[in-house]
Amino acid sequence: MSKSHSFLALSLAAVLAFSGQAFAHAHLTTSDPADKSVVAGSPASLELHFSEELNIRFSGAQITGAGMTEIKAGEATLADEGKTLTVPIPTTLDAGTYSVEWHVLSTDGHKTNGRYSFTVKP
Numbered sequence: 001m002s003k004s005h006s007f008l009a010l011s012l013a014a015v016l017a018f019s020g021q022a023f024a025h026a027h028l029t030t031s032d033p034a035d036k037s038v039v040a041g042s043p044a045s046l047e048l049h050f051s052e053e054l055n056i057r058f059s060g061a062q063i064t065g066a067g068m069t070e071i072k073a074g075e076a077t078l079a080d081e082g083k084t085l086t087v088p089i090p091t092t093l094d095a096g097t098y099s100v101e102w103h104v105l106s107t108d109g110h111k112t113n114g115r116y117s118f119t120v121k122p
């Protein structure tokens, strides 16, 4: 490979890496309850706001309470042009810390996942 060719290859790789970060995957931008927040009372639902439109068939969130107890959530729906994932919480959450593990498929075909937590005040 000549010098100019390897430079071109490097530039292309840099451009791809940058565009991948900027446009590609659905990133969690904000949520309600927010990460590490303390809320008064049990939330009726989770709202997760993403940077990209999601495919609902392959997107969801799992809520886990103290002692790894699984919280049964309702059926997730999309709003806000497919960028907001709403997960109903039909049960009343006791005081304590809950973790939310989300996984989504954006409409560009990329999967992302993550985790955050919030606390329900006694």
Ligand SMILES: [Cu+2]
Residues within 6 Å of the ligand: 023, 024, 025, 026, 106, 108, 109, 110
């Ligand atoms: Cu992507």
